[in-house]
Amino acid sequence: MKQPKPPVNVHAAYHAHIYFDATTAVQAKALCDAIDTNFDLKVGRFHEKPVGPHPCWSCQVIFEAEDFDGFIAWLEEQRNGLTIFVHGLTGNNLKDHTDYAYWLGEEKQLNLSMFL
Structure with a gap:
């Protein structure tokens, strides 16, 4: 199995997408709540369906x-088995979700067709 490349800090801004399913939703919600409590970051909506290129x-x-x-060090320590997709925000969505994509946990296949 290919090891995902770890996140590196080379961009001005980022998204982290915390992936979950019905069996890990409570765990993911607790992680998102902890992020909101411990960091001054924008935590988005909790999508219980795939949105955009995200398969989960x-x-x-x-x-x-x-x-x-x-934040990344804290996420790695706190994710407890959840997969987290991290990507840079450069204005080029395809590159952001491919060349500038990093994973904490299992790498997933994104639906990139919307960017082509």
């Missing part, structure tokens, strides 16, 4: 380069 249910967190190191 998800919740998006928006953060900036200055938050990257502390």
Whole structure:
């Protein structure tokens, strides 16, 4: 199995998408609530269906380069088996979701057709 490349801080802004399903929704909600409590970051809606290119249910967190190191380290420690997709925000959606894509946990196949 291919090891996902770990996140690196090379962009001004990022999204982290916390992936979950019906069996891990309570765990993901608790993680999102903990993010909201512990960080001054924008935590998005809790989508209980696939949205955009994401193959799983998800919740998006928006953060900036200055938050990257502390937030990513905290996420890795706190994710407890959840998969988290992290990507840079450069204005090029295809590159953001491919070249600038990083994973905490199992890499998933994204639906990139909307960006082609």
